[in-house]
Structure formats: C-alpha cells, structure tokens
Amino acid sequence: MPDLGLDVLFKGKNMLRLLGGLWVAVRISLISVALSIPLGILLGIVMTWKNPVTKTVTRIYLEFIRIMPQLVLLFIVFFSSTRTFGWDISGELASVIVFTAWGTAEMGDLVRGALISIPKHQYESGAALALSPFQTYFYIIIPQTVRRLIPLSINLVTRMIKTTSLILMIGVVEVLKVAQQIIEANRMSSPNAAFGIYLVVLIMYFMICWPISMLARYLEKKWR
Amino acid sequence: MAEVLLKVKDLVKQFDGGTVLDGISFDVRRGEVIVVVGSSGCGKSTLLRCINALEPIQGGSVELGGEPVVYGSKNLARMRQQIGMVFQSYDLFPHMNVIDNILLAPLKVQKRNKSEARAEAMELLKRVGLEDKAESYPRQLSGGQKQRVAIVRALCMHPVLLLFDEVTAALDPEMVREVLDVMLDLAGQGRTMIIVTHEMQFARAIADRVLFIDNGKIVEDSDPDTFFESPKSDRAKQFLNIFNFERSK
Ligand SMILES: Nc1ncnc2c1ncn2[C@@H]1O[C@H](COP(=O)(O)OP(=O)(O)OP(=O)(O)O)[C@@H](O)[C@H]1O
Numbered sequence: 217m218p219d220l221g222l223d224v225l226f227k228g229k230n231m232l233r234l235l236g237g238l239w240v241a242v243r244i245s246l247i248s249v250a251l252s253i254p255l256g257i258l259l260g261i262v263m264t265w266k267n268p269v270t271k272t273v274t275r276i277y278l279e280f281i282r283i284m285p286q287l288v289l290l291f292i293v294f295f296s297s298t299r300t301f302g303w304d305i306s307g308e309l310a311s312v313i314v315f316t317a318w319g320t321a322e323m324g325d326l327v328r329g330a331l332i333s334i335p336k337h338q339y340e341s342g343a344a345l346a347l348s349p350f351q352t353y354f355y356i357i358i359p360q361t362v363r364r365l366i367p368l369s370i371n372l373v374t375r376m377i378k379t380t381s382l383i384l385m386i387g388v389v390e391v392l393k394v395a396q397q398i399i400e401a402n403r404m405s406s407p408n409a410a411f412g413i414y415l416v417v418l419i420m421y422f423m424i425c426w427p428i429s430m431l432a433r434y435l436e437k438k439w440r
Numbered sequence: 441m442a443e444v445l446l447k448v449k450d451l452v453k454q455f456d457g458g459t460v461l462d463g464i465s466f467d468v469r470r471g472e473v474i475v476v477v478g479s480s481g482c483g484k485s486t487l488l489r490c491i492n493a494l495e496p497i498q499g500g501s502v503e504l505g506g507e508p509v510v511y512g513s514k515n516l517a518r519m520r521q522q523i524g525m526v527f528q529s530y531d532l533f534p535h536m537n538v539i540d541n542i543l544l545a546p547l548k549v550q551k552r553n554k555s556e557a558r559a560e561a562m563e564l565l566k567r568v569g570l571e572d573k574a575e576s577y578p579r580q581l582s583g584g585q586k587q588r589v590a591i592v593r594a595l596c597m598h599p600v601l602l603l604f605d606e607v608t609a610a611l612d613p614e615m616v617r618e619v620l621d622v623m624l625d626l627a628g629q630g631r632t633m634i635i636v637t638h639e640m641q642f643a644r645a646i647a648d649r650v651l652f653i654d655n656g657k658i659v660e661d662s663d664p665d666t667f668f669e670s671p672k673s674d675r676a677k678q679f680l681n682i683f684n685f686e687r688s689k
C-alpha cells in the first residue's frame with residue numbers, strides 16, 4: 217500500500233480541526249438556507265405578480281446573481297465593502313450575505329415555478345366544493361407547492377455546502393483551509409499527506425451531501 | 441310538474457374578446473336532466489361556470505331555489521354547497537388519497553361528523569365500484585376511476601344540482617362507458633343535472649330536455665326525440681350532421 221500520509225490525520229488534533237472546518241462550512245450553509253427560505257418564498261410570490269416594475273426588478277436581481285461567479289460576489293462583498301464603506305465585516309458574515317443573496321434568488325425562482333405549476337383547475341375545484349379562498353390555499357395549493365419545493369430546496373443545500381469551498385479565498389478557515397494548513401505544517405515530515413488529507417476532505421463532503429441528496433430523491437419519489 | 445329549482449335569466453357573459461353568452465334564459469325543474477350541446481367554443485363550459493359563479497357575469501341572474509347565486513357574494517359558499525360540479529380535466533387533489541379528496545369539503549366546509557361522513561363516502565364509492573380504492577392516490581387510478589371519484593366527491597356534499605362538463609371527453613373509449621353508467625344511475629335516482637357532452641347517443645338516452653347553444657343564445661330547447669329527429673334550426677341540423685357518416689364505398 218502506498219503511503220498516503222494518513223498518519224498525519226492522527227497527529228495532535230488534526231482530525232478534530234478538519235471536522236471543525238467542516239462544521240464552519242455546514243454552519244454557513246445552514247444559516248444561509250434558513251434565511252433564504254423565507255426570503256425566497258417572499259421573492260417567489262412577488263415574481264408571480266403581473267406588475268411590470270416588480271417583474272423587471274426581480275428578473276434583473278435573479279439574472280445578476282446567476283451570472284456573477286460566487287467568488288466575485290464574495291470578493292465584492294468582503295473587500296469592496298471594507299474599502300468603500302469602511303465596514304469591517306468578517307469573512308464569515310460576508311459569506312452568509314453572499315450565500316443568502318444567492319439562495320434567495322434560487323429559492324425565489326423555485327417558489328415561482330412551483331406556484332405557477334399548480335394548474336388553475338386545482339383552485340377551481342376547491343372553489344366548486346365551496347372552500348373559501350383561504351381554505352383552498354391552506355389545504356390544496358400550499359401543500360402541493362411545499363411538496364414540490366422541499367426536494368428542490370434540499371438540493372440547494374448540497375450545492376451551497378459544496379460552494380462553501382470558495383470562502384477560504386476571503387480568509388474563512390473552513391475545512392479546505394484547515395486541510396491546506398495541515399498539509400503545509402507536515403510538508404517536511406510526510407510529503408505525501410496532501411493526497412491523504414484531500415481524500416479525507418472529499419469523503420467528508422460526500423458523507424454530508426450524499427445523505428441529503430438521497431433524502432431529496434426519496435421525497436421527490438414519495439410526493440411525485 | 442315539479443317546482444323550478446334553477447332559474448337562469450338573461451345571462452350575459454363577456455370576455456375581453458367579446459360576448460360569449462348573449463342573454464341565456466332557461467329554467468330547470470327538480471329532477472330534470474338537461475343536456476347542453478353546441479359546437480366547440482360556443483360557451484357550454486362558460487355557462488356551467490357561470491351557474492356556480494366561478495366566473496363573474498355581465499348581466500342577468502342565476503337563482504337556485506329562489507336564492508341568487510352571485511360571484512363574490514357572502515352566501516356563495518352556502519350556494520355552492522348545493523351545486524356539485526365535475527370538470528373535464530381530472531381535478532382530484534393529487535396530494536390526497538381518494539377518501540381524503542372526498543371528505544375534505546364535507547369536513548372542512550360543512551363541519552360534518554367524520555365517521556358519519558366517512559361511512560357515507562364509502563357507501564358512495566361502493567355504488568360506483570371503487571370501495572377498494574379509498575386509500576389509493578389519484579395517480580394510481582385510471583382516468584375513468586378518477587372521474588368516478590370526482591363524481592362521488594361532488595355527491596358527498598349533498599348537492600341539489602349537479603353540473604357535468606364533458607366528464608368523459610379526456611377518457612379512453614373503453615373507460616367512457618363506466619362513467620356514463622354512473623351518470624345514468626344518478627338520473628335514475630331522480631337527481632337534477634345539467635350535462636355538457638359530445639356523446640350524442642348518451643345525450644339522447646339521458647336527457648329530459650336538450651338545449652342547443654349557438655352564437656351565445658339558446659337556439660333550441662326541446663325534448664331529445666324532437667331535437668335529434670327533427671331539429672328546427674339550420675344550425676342544429678348542421679351540428680347534428682357532424683355526427684353522421686355516409687358510407688364512403
Ligand atoms: N378565461 C377566458 N378568457 C377569454 N376568453 C375565454 C375564456 N374562457 C373561455 N373563453 C372563450 O369563450 C368561448 C367559449 O368557451 P367555452 O370553454 O365555454 O366553450 P365550450 O362550448 O365549452 O367549448 P368546448 O366544447 O370546446 O369545451 C371561447 O371562444 C373561448 O375562447
């Protein structure tokens with residue numbers, strides 16, 4: 217068996233440090249998702265309005281967020297805000313801001329899609345059965361919208377966790393950064409550690425994202 | 441003769457594009473089965489939708505049992521409970537199983553007792569041959585089964601009037617019959633119904649009266665034999681001709 221430098225993992229608190237880094241990444245994703253869901257639902261509802269002003273503004277916002285690479289957004293928020301406005305925001309806060317802006321845009325588009333995909337006759341069947349508009353929303357429209365949304369928004373969580381690997385670029389010490397530090401510190405004693413450590417990081421991402429993806433797929437099947 | 445249940449008077453319905461119903465008047469007596477026919481786009485669906493106020497109207501009135509049915513009015517929920525409607529598109533709620541589809545309105549709108557409503561729903565399902573499908577989801581049913589459930593869902597509200605809008609139009613031919621049989625059974629029970637259909641033989645068999653709509657107006661209002669054997673208007677003759685085929689060889 218080739219030397220993967222895995223012994224480095226068990227030196228000192230290295231494993232714990234890696235897990236700590238992973239937690240930073242997951243925490244940023246979870247906070248961003250928790251903020252994105254209510255904001256995205258609001259945005260999605262606004263996007264179904266027929267008003268041309270709200271239509272244009274939300275469209276521009278969505279396109280802007282989608283076109284810009286996340287890294288550029290991170291740089292803009294982290295460096296420019298400090299330079300231009302003199303705000304001293306932490307890398308983690310900047311990450312949450314960018315991921316929330318991104319997540320809100322994506323969620324908004326998902327909510328819009330889910331809302332307009334409910335056929336008109338679902339509303340009318342409710343009305344024909346003498347349900348009030350509120351009851352129609354509560355028992356018929358919202359449950360169907362949520363069922364369509366949950367698998368899609370779970371996928372959004374995994375995309376966010378993966379994208380957090382970018383935030384080391386603005387100095388946030390997440391799992392990839394910790395891995396780099398460990399490899400750097402052991403460059404002399406075990407030069408092969410790079411491979412082993414990155415392999416472990418890969419497995420960590422997988423262990424987090426895979427169950428989430430499976431859950432999404434399960435819910436999608438169940439509620440189809 | 442039985443008393444008048446539904447009174448439609450000078451009904452006018454306009455969309456942005458123009459006038460679809462242009463002064464429709466007719467009465468339906470208790471126990472009567474009315475079949476509405478006319479060429480595609482003449483406003484048959486619109487007429488049914490105006491009767492239970494799914495659409496606002498621009499003129500005239502609809503009265504059920506002497507009470508007005510008005511779009512957006514306060515008593516609308518109470519009026520709609522008395523009007524059952526089944527659409528052409530499968531309109532069951534896909535996230536609920538059959539029994540929940542049927543019980544939603546009786547429990548939430550009429551606040552009925554759950555076990556009593558459930559017993560009635562099961563009885564009705566049995567009557568349409570679907571007692572073993574109570575726990576199935578709509579996606580597990582055939583088109584014909586879905587429409588029979590939709591009929592049961594409407595019946596469970598105890599409506600005094602039933603509206604059917606081309607309920608077999610989207611079905612495969614071999615499923616049409618099972619749904620039509622349910623409707624014939626309802627007619628046999630003396631239910632009051634207004635049926636829009638393109639099944640002319642069925643129309644003739646079930647109707648007490650046929651209304652033929654053309655250009656936004658009722659052009660013929662007659663018993664089925666008269667309508668199908670000797671229609672008065674040229675438009676009705678033309679319309680009925682569509683369903684006749686000459687031998688080509
Ligand atoms: N929401 C709407 N907005 C504008 N026009 C409408 C609307 N709904 C129906 N119409 C128009 O009203 C007319 C009558 O439509 P309706 O659906 O009542 O016809 P129909 O007799 O039921 O036809 P079919 O036999 O094809 O079902 C059509 O010309 C249609 O284009």
Ligand SMILES: [Mg+2]
Pocket residue numbers: 484485486605606
């Ligand atoms: Mg129609």
